[in-house]
Amino acid sequence: MNDLKTLAACGSLARTRSSGTDRPPASTPSNIAIHAMSTQSILIVEDDQETRNLVARYLRENSFNVGMAANGREMDRYISQNRVDLIVLDLMLPGEDGLSLCRRLRVDTTTPIIILTAKGDDVDRILGLEMGADDYLPKPFNPRELLARINAVLRRQLGGSAGPAAKTSARLRFEGWIIDSRMRELRDPEGAQVPLTSAEFDLLQSFCERHGRILSRDTLLNMTRGRPGGAFGRSIDVLVSRLRGKLDRTEGTSMIKTVRTGGYIFTPRVDEA
Incomplete structure (x- = not known):
């Protein structure tokens, strides 16, 4: 459980840079693991190195392909060279901020976006949704919840059921x-x-x-x-x-x-x- 506590605490850091070597998180106990879709590729856009690395390690342990970017320029470069099925986008980024990136992404793509917001910052959360984000997660967060949100968004993207329906026609x-x-x-x-x-x-x-x-x-x-x-x-x-x-x-x-x-x-x- 140490990796979960570390990541939750790391998410609350206000743009603090890691000063040492990244610590690999402990293996997640099998009784709490949430299995991801093995063929999906996630891009994490987060400028805090420790948070970025810990999230990436956790998602890779759950069978995702993961790319990382620290800012908008790196995000653009990665997207131009790789397939991306979902973007985890922090709103507080140096240079072009997450809200601007979200707005720009929506001009060219419908790739799902999950935004990370400061805890209790309703204004940024609502603005992110207005710019076209598919979901949001406040910091600090539990990585199991992020994984669950990612899986839910990807299931919807692939046509998974959103609940019982009155009509079944395609x-x-x-x-x-x-x-x-x-x-x-x-x-x-x-x-x-x-x-x-x-x-x-x-x-x-x-x-x-x-x-x-x-x-x-x-x-x-x-x-x-x-x-x-x-x-x-x-x-x-x-x-x-x-x-x-x-x-x-x-x-x-x-x-x-x-x-x-x-x-x-x-x-x-x-x-x-």
Whole structure:
């Protein structure tokens, strides 16, 4: 358990550099290990060397391929030369900060992003989600939770189920739009593909499969991210805002209506395509 305690404490360091040789973490006991998907590649963008190395070692022990970058320039270089299935992105970076990197990444790619934020810093967390991040984790953190978040995001990216659904069709249609759960694609009425992040796709799919029903923020968060809402229900509001920006074409109208009791309802009729 020493590696878990070390990494959790390391995550709270405020940009402190390691002054000595990195200590290899102890092996994780098999009874608490969470198995990762062996073919996935993770890029860690974190400027604190000790944190970066410990996270990388832990993920490699759980069968991930792991790359590391200390800043935006190194991140760009790594991405240009390697396949990346998910990015773990610290927001407090030297030079170009994590929020700017997240915004820039979303212009060119839908690669899932998990942001690391200072504990209790709701503003940065919400801004990160608004920039297109798929999930977030406050520091200090337990590496088992990071591993669980990574696995959950990758399962969604690969089309894993977000919960029981009213419809099982792979393709659904609403107002001329087509959502394909197998390809994880959304096409507009003209047939053009609309890029969605993993979190945006899961939210839209949940709405489509439960159209006409009022869904609370906690329910939506549980269906799309696999955990109860609690204090983090605001992240659903951010996702809904992002999704509205891609779906709504007439000013003043929206397919996703806000319900005063604290939830949302997807109003279009949804049919099998």
